[in-house]
Each structure stands twice: as C-alpha cells, then as structure tokens.
Amino acid sequence: MEFAPVIGLEVHAQLKTRTKIFCSCSTRFGAPPNTHVCPVCLGMPGVLPVLNQAVVEYAMRMALATDCRIAPESRFARKNYFYPDLPKGYQISQYELPIAEHGQVNITRPDGTRKKIGITRIHMEEDAGKLIHDPDRSISMVDYNRTGVPLIEIVSEPDIESPEEAGAYLRQLRAVLRYLDISDGNMEEGSFRCDANVSVRPKESEQLGTRTELKNLNSFKFVEKALAYEINRQIRVISENGEVIQETRLWDMDKNRTFSMRGKEEAHDYRYFPDPDLVPLKIDEDWIARIQADLPELPDQRKDRFMAQFELPAYDADILTASRELADYFEACLRQVENPKLVSNWVMGNLLGLLNAEGKTIEETPISAEEMAELLKLVNDEVISGKIAKTVFDEMVASGKSPKAIVEEQGLVQVTDASAIEAVVDAVIDRCPNEVASYKAGKKKLLGFFVGQVMKETQGKANPQMVNQILKEKLG
Amino acid sequence: MKIAREEVLHVAHLARLSIDDDAVETFSEQLGSILEYVESLSRVDTSNVPPTAHAVEMANAFRKDEAARHLEREEAVANAPKAEEGHFIVPKVIE
Numbered sequence: 001m002e003f004a005p006v007i008g009l010e011v012h013a014q015l016k017t018r019t020k021i022f023c024s025c026s027t028r029f030g031a032p033p034n035t036h037v038c039p040v041c042l043g044m045p046g047v048l049p050v051l052n053q054a055v056v057e058y059a060m061r062m063a064l065a066t067d068c069r070i071a072p073e074s075r076f077a078r079k080n081y082f083y084p085d086l087p088k089g090y091q092i093s094q095y096e097l098p099i100a101e102h103g104q105v106n107i108t109r110p111d112g113t114r115k116k117i118g119i120t121r122i123h124m125e126e127d128a129g130k131l132i133h134d135p136d137r138s139i140s141m142v143d144y145n146r147t148g149v150p151l152i153e154i155v156s157e158p159d160i161e162s163p164e165e166a167g168a169y170l171r172q173l174r175a176v177l178r179y180l181d182i183s184d185g186n187m188e189e190g191s192f193r194c195d196a197n198v199s200v201r202p203k204e205s206e207q208l209g210t211r212t213e214l215k216n217l218n219s220f221k222f223v224e225k226a227l228a229y230e231i232n233r234q235i236r237v238i239s240e241n242g243e244v245i246q247e248t249r250l251w252d253m254d255k256n257r258t259f260s261m262r263g264k265e266e267a268h269d270y271r272y273f274p275d276p277d278l279v280p281l282k283i284d285e286d287w288i289a290r291i292q293a294d295l296p297e298l299p300d301q302r303k304d305r306f307m308a309q310f311e312l313p314a315y316d317a318d319i320l321t322a323s324r325e326l327a328d329y330f331e332a333c334l335r336q337v338e339n340p341k342l343v344s345n346w347v348m349g350n351l352l353g354l355l356n357a358e359g360k361t362i363e364e365t366p367i368s369a370e371e372m373a374e375l376l377k378l379v380n381d382e383v384i385s386g387k388i389a390k391t392v393f394d395e396m397v398a399s400g401k402s403p404k405a406i407v408e409e410q411g412l413v414q415v416t417d418a419s420a421i422e423a424v425v426d427a428v429i430d431r432c433p434n435e436v437a438s439y440k441a442g443k444k445k446l447l448g449f450f451v452g453q454v455m456k457e458t459q460g461k462a463n464p465q466m467v468n469q470i471l472k473e474k475l476g
Numbered sequence: 477m478k479i480a481r482e483e484v485l486h487v488a489h490l491a492r493l494s495i496d497d498d499a500v501e502t503f504s505e506q507l508g509s510i511l512e513y514v515e516s517l518s519r520v521d522t523s524n525v526p527p528t529a530h531a532v533e534m535a536n537a538f539r540k541d542e543a544a545r546h547l548e549r550e551e552a553v554a555n556a557p558k559a560e561e562g563h564f565i566v567p568k569v570i571e
Contacts, residue, residue: 017541024544033562034552038545042552054541075529082492084566133568141563144552269490274529282535 001239002203005231006211007160007196008120011173012151013183014127014191015058020148021126022049022092022278027150029189033143041126041148043087049277051076055150056281058182059099059124060291062152065176065298066119068103070288076124076278079270084142085128093153095272098123099281105176106300107168108318117169118157127151152183158197158208163227167220170194171322175299179324187219194223199244200234209234210244214258216251226251230258302327310340319348325362329369336373339380346376350393366397375403387460388412415462418470421454424462425470428453439475447471477512478504 020027023040040047063070077095103119127149132141154173160166174185174192185192199211214230217223229251234244249258297305299321306317306327321327326347333343351372355365375392378384384392384407395406407413415421428450429436439446447468454467484504488495495503549562558565 019539019541019543022539024539024542025546026543032549034549034564035562036546037552038547042547050537050539052541053538056538073529073535080490084564084569131569132563138568139558140566140568141560142566143563269486271490276530279532279537280529280535 003200003231003235003238004203005161005163005198005200005227006158006208007162007166007198007227008158009156009160009166009169010195010197011154011156011170012127012193013062013154013173013177013185015055015150015152015182016184016191017052017054017058017150019052021052021055021124021150022148025145025148031145033141033145036145037147041087042144043089049092049275051278051281052150055124056099056283057291058150058180059122059152060283060288061180061182061295062154062177063100063103063122064288064292064295065180066103066105066122066154068100068119068122070100070283071097072284073097073280073282074099074123075280076275077272078275079125079272081268081270083128084140085131085147087129087144087147091126091128092275092278093125093272094123099283105169105172107165107172109168110164112314115159115165117159117165120155120157122152122154125151125153163224163231166196166227167224170220170223172299175322175324179296179298179302181296190218193218196223196227196230198227198230198234200231200238209238210246212244212246212258213248214251215248215261222251222253225256226258229256233258299324310334310344312340312344316341316344316348319352320344323362329362329365329372332369333373333376336370337376337380339376342380343372343376346372350390354397366400367393371396371402378403378407382414382416382463383407384412384414385460385462385464387455387464388414391460412461415458416466418466421458421462421466421470422474424454424457425450425467425474428457429474436475447475450475478508479511480504 014027017027019025020041023038025036025038025041028036040049060070062068074094074097076092078090079093079095080090082089098121100122101120103122104116105119106114107117109115127146129142129144129147132143134140156169160169174187177183177185177192183191187193194217196214196217197211198214199209201207201209212230212234214226217226230249237244245260248261250261251258303314303317303321306312306321307314312320319326320330330343330347333347334340337343351365351367354367355362375389375396378392379386379389388407392403392406392412395401395410396403399406401409432450432453435446435449439450450471451464451467454462454471455464481500481504484495484500484507487507488500488503553559553562553564556564
C-alpha cells in the first residue's frame with residue numbers, strides 16, 4: 001500500500017520588540033539571569049499586565065504579509081498549567097479569538113513549482129522562562145528574563161505533504177519574518193521554534209490517520225530528518241498491522257530517531273478563559289491600512305521583480321531573495337555593475353560558496369558589496385578575465401586588499417591588444433605543427449588545446465573571446 | 477446536586493491541591509450547588525445580547541514599547557524560598 005504524509009506545523013517566532021509583551025522589561029538576549037524581570041513578569045500578586053502596542057503591530061504585519069484576515073476584535077486568554085518556567089501558573093495567550101486567521105504562504109517545491117500552504121491562525125502570547133536542570137542535584141535553576149518576551153504562534157493547515165515541503169515552508173516563513181524585520185528567525189538560538197503534527201494516510205483514502213506531535217526540532221535540518229523518520233515509522237507500524245498512538249515524540253539528534261515522550265499521556269486540561277486583566281483588542285480598517293502601507297517589499301514580490309527587472313531565471317531569483325540581506329547585497333552590487341547575470345553568478349557561486357564553506361551568513365561576509373562591485377566592474381569592463389577574477393577574489397579574501405590593488409600589484413590586467421595576442425598565437429602554432437595538422441584534418445576539438453596553450457603563455461591574461469577568434473582565423 | 481467524586485479529585489489535581497476524603501465529600505456538595513446557582517443564568521434569554529468580553533466597556537489599553545526600570549536581581553529573588561547565583565531554585569521537574 002502507498003501512503004501519503006499529512007503535515008501541519010506550529011511555529012513560534014519571538015518578536016524583536018524592545019520590551020516584553022505585558023511589561024516594560026527589556027527583551028535583550030544574554031543578560032545575567034533574572035536581571036530583566038519585574039513584578040509583572042514574575043507573577044507577583046496585584047500587578048496588571050498592559051499590552052505593548054508594538055507587539056500588536058508586529059503581529060498585524062505578519063498577518064497582512066501572509067494574507068490573513070485580521071479580526072476586528074480579539075482577546076487574550078489564560079492557559080492554565082503548572083510548570084516552574086511560568087511563575088503565574090498560567091500563560092497569557094489567545095484562544096477562541098486570535099488576532100488573525102485564514103491566510104496562506106507560497107512555497108517553492110524542490111521541482112521549482114509553487115504551492116500554497118494555508119495558515120489557520122496567528123496569535124500573540126508570552127514566552128516562558130528558562131530552566132537549567134542541575135546534572136548532579138535534584139534541582140532546577142530558573143531564569144525569568146525570557147518570561148513575557150512576545151511570541152507569535154503561526155499555525156499551518158495540514159497542507160504540507162513531504163519533509164522537503166515542510167523545510168521550504170519554514171524557510172519561507174522565516175524569510176517573511178526577517179523581511180518584515182519583526183523577528184530574528186534564528187532556530188538554533190530559539191527565536192524561531194517549530195512543532196510538527198504528522199500522520200500518514202493510504203494514498204487512495206481521504207481519511208486521515210492518527211497523528212503524532214514532534215517536538216525538539218531546533219534546526220531546519222532536524223525538522224526534515226525527524227519528519228522523514230516519523231513518516232517511515234508510522235508507515236512501518238501500519239504495514240505491520242500495528243496502530244499509531246496519538247502522542248508527543250521528541251527528536252533525538254544523536255540517534256537520528258524520534259522517541260515517545262512518556263509520562264505526558266494525560267490529556268492536557270488548560271481551562272482557557274478570557275483574561276480579566278486585559279481589555280479586548282479592537283483593530284479598525286484605518287489601523288490595518290496604516291500597517292499595510294508600511295509593509296516592505298516581501299520575498300515573493302522581490303523574487304518576481306528580480307525576474308522581471310533583471311531578467312534572472314527563477315532559480316537565481318529564488319536564491320538571491322531568500323534573505324533580505326542577500327538581496328540587498330545583490331542590488332548594491334548592481335548599482336555599480338549593470339550586468340545582473342554576471343553579478344548573480346558571482347554572488348551565488350563564489351560568494352555563497354565561500355560563506356557556506358565557512359559557515360557564515362551574508363551579514364558576516366568578508367567581501368563587502370562595494371568590494372565585490374569593484375571586482376565585477378573590472379570583469380564587466382574586460383580589464384580582467386573571469387578566470388583571473390577568481391584568483392583576485394581569493395586574494396581579496398586572504399589579504400583583505402582591494403581588487404584594483406591586487407590587479408595592479410600582480411600585473412593581472414587582461415590583454416586585449418590584438419597584435420599582442422596574435423604574436424602569442426603565432427608562436428603556439430609554430431610550436432605545435434602536429435596538432436595544427438590534426439586540426440586542419442577535421443579534429444576541431446583541438447581548438448580548446450590551442451586556447452589553453454595561449455592562456456598558459458599569457459598567464460591567463462589574454463581575453464578568451466579574442467583568443468578564440470584569432471585562433472580560428474589563423475587555423476582556417 | 478453533588479458533582480462526581482472523580483471530578484473533584486481531577487479539579488483538585490489541576491490546582492495542585494491535596495484534599496482528604498472528608499473534604500472531597502464537602503466539595504462535591506459545595507461545588508455542585510455553586511454550579512447549580514450559576515446555572516440559573518441560563519434561564520435568561522440572551523439571544524439578542526452580544527457576548528461581553530470584559531466587565532468594563534473599553535478596549536485597547538496600550539503601553540509604548542519603551543523600557544523602564546526593572547528589579548535588581550537581589551530584589552527579584554528576595555521572596556524565593558531558595559535562590560542561588562541569581563537563579564530561583566525549584567525541585568527538578570522534567571516534563
């Protein structure tokens with residue numbers, strides 16, 4: 001029997017407001033424990049939470065960017081449970097009336113086609129504190145700096161049909177959050193977290209199977225690996241006439257498997273109710289229009305523009321717009337060098353190659369957009385060849401020198417003087433009578449050999465198009 | 477009308493209250509009569525009344541996204557039964 005996976009994702013994104021959602025404590029990451037706390041986020045009796053307006057506006061940005069309908073009236077609810085990371089004994093969240101519902105994002109599938117993934121809802125809530133479990137003693141240490149940091153939870157429809165689609169969806173959400181400048185979207189640091197609901201159903205059936213919930217998926221790679229593992233596990237269970245149990249499973253990155261989180265079988269009973277400390281949130285059309293007018297260009301729009309304005313292939317546009325910083329870098333280069341495909345090839349090839357090899361992001365690039373533009377201008381103006389440019393690029397990374405300085409110091413300026421190239425071509429033809437004879441007898445592939453010889457003679461500096469042309473003329 | 481013993485125990489557990497057998501008996505009667513009392517509200521015809529979200533008729537109480545003073549660490553943990561190096565200390569609970 002063939003099975004089809006059905007996947008829905010719940011993403012928690014930390015918003016990068018300056019202060020917490022219900023109090024004036026700083027949200028800055030990395031402060032000493034319990035230094036960004038106050039009576040409100042510590043859950044002292046008698047305090048009142050007051051909603052941070054910026055949190056609402058950040059959530060509205062995300063809602064509009066994902067085509068959600070923003071609720072004219074929403075409210076906050078208490079989600080009751082006891083755990084030491086939550087000093088009040090409840091988390092303030094949104095339940096029956098979230099700020100936004102019924103949206104969608106577009107993803108690009110591995111085969112290049114686009115697909116819509118529905119967004120069920122987006123709601124605002126407060127983050128919990130951080131527990132450090134003592135390895136030697138039976139105690140846990142609690143740091144409440146993170147308590148009350150604003151989150152939005154983005155719940156997808158079960159429209160995702162493979163681990164690769166899940167990865168594409170997450171990357172797209174992250175790109176949108178970062179373009180909107182409302183979240184760092186850093187999975188490893190926990191500012192972007194993902195839980196997955198997954199089930200499998202026989203291909204010919206519409207009936208959904210029992211789902212499991214996967215947690216502890218703290219990198220894009222783990223999400224895809226854990227889903228692939230879990231899908232196979234469920235198929236195996238069903239094929240062996242077993243039954244998939246509805247449960248929470250954790251990803252074990254060392255053993256590359258998911259395992260059941262036992263002891264939590266008891267169904268949660270959160271007893272949500274409207275938080276009487278917070279008044280309803282009303283959002284009118286004017287406010288929505290103001291936020292809409294303020295939205296930046298989003299990844300999809302920028303991708304379409306790159307294809308239309310710069311005539312780039314979809315593949316290039318997709319990669320270049322994956323992060324706002326990379327797209328900005330590309331456009332900064334283009335302002336100096338009006339050759340989009342040349343810039344695109346260099347940014348995607350040499351630059352991203354270098355960054356990936358060193359595990360760096362575009363923000364940490366050793367070659368600024370200005371330096372890259374200077375180098376590519378030399379190529380575009382045919383001062384140096386593309387091949388020499390690669391040598392110069394490596395030297396720029398190694399020494400930090402400017403491309404012009406490197407080209408001058410090492411005498412790498414391209415030879416475009418026809419008579420100088422002709423002289424070298426003549427010398428090569430004289431030296432290789434056998435190859436010349438073969439070429440003339442029809443072995444046209446040998447042209448590459450001659451080009452190679454001329455380039456070697458000129459240390460790669462001869463203009464390759466001119467070398468080709470002159471060789472063809474001379475060899476007849 | 478009493479509520480079921482299991483329900484009393486369940487609610488007590490959710491609130492992390494430990495109650496003895498006599499109390500279970502008392503609470504099943506008391507909680508039952510509270511529910512019954514509240515139930516009388518359902519006799520009112522509310523079909524033309526919009527749902528009330530809040531006792532006070534107001535919306536949109538906001539705070540600006542500006543940081544203000546927070547507690548000093550010593551103050552923050554001052555009431556904690558146990559603290560170490562600025563951390564609150566609790567019995568180890570691994571969910």
